[in-house]
Amino acid sequence: MFTFENVKYKDILAIDDLKIELGKITCITGPSGSGKSTLLRLINKLISPDSGIITLNGEDIADINSVDYRRRVPMLSQSPVTFPGDIRENLLIGRKFQAKDEPGDDQLKKALKAVSLDESLDKDIENLSGGEQQRVSIARLMLLDSDIYLLDEPSSALDDLTEDFVIKSMVDMANDQNKTIIYVTHSKSMADKYSDKVIKIVDGRVYNG
Structure with a gap:
């Protein structure tokens, strides 16, 4: 499980308490500029919080070797x-x-x-x-x-039909192999259809998390 306790990053994101279960499909939604991609980059250790702690299965990710960590938790960026x-x-x-x-x-x-x-x-x-x-x-x-995948708007350049096919393929793979997907999307239909949990971010604050 990922846990966030009193995590702040600049004036972009502030998370008092958040838990993301492993072996689940978690979707992050919200308006443009709300902090969705920032949350994903924090999980991937591409950036570090100004304060607070992020843990993976009880271990502070700041204490984990970054190269080894990103092999376990790879991320797909918005641009290919x-x-x-x-x-x-x-x-x-x-x-x-x-x-x-x-x-x-x-x-x-x-x-x-x-x-x-x-x-x-x-x-x-x-x-x-x-x-x-x-x-x-x-x-x-x-x-x-890997056991955990981070996806930042993985279907942004795809048409609706291909988007549905690709996301379904990834979700089926994750469910079959008990893997974790945490992904950002603007598509409400994808979030509703292919998520065990939806985290909504508005103005840097987390809701329904």
């Missing part, structure tokens, strides 16, 4: 992160960073299918649209086989 090369290389690079064995092409193709992307593994990443690159980024994250 790609690397020079083909789709295969982009899918494998996350596993290399984690020093894990490389999956074979069959597993890579399965990951692409899960994000509704029917492209050759040999296709240059630069020849994909922004939405397709985002789906490659999501597939790469899923291949990490």
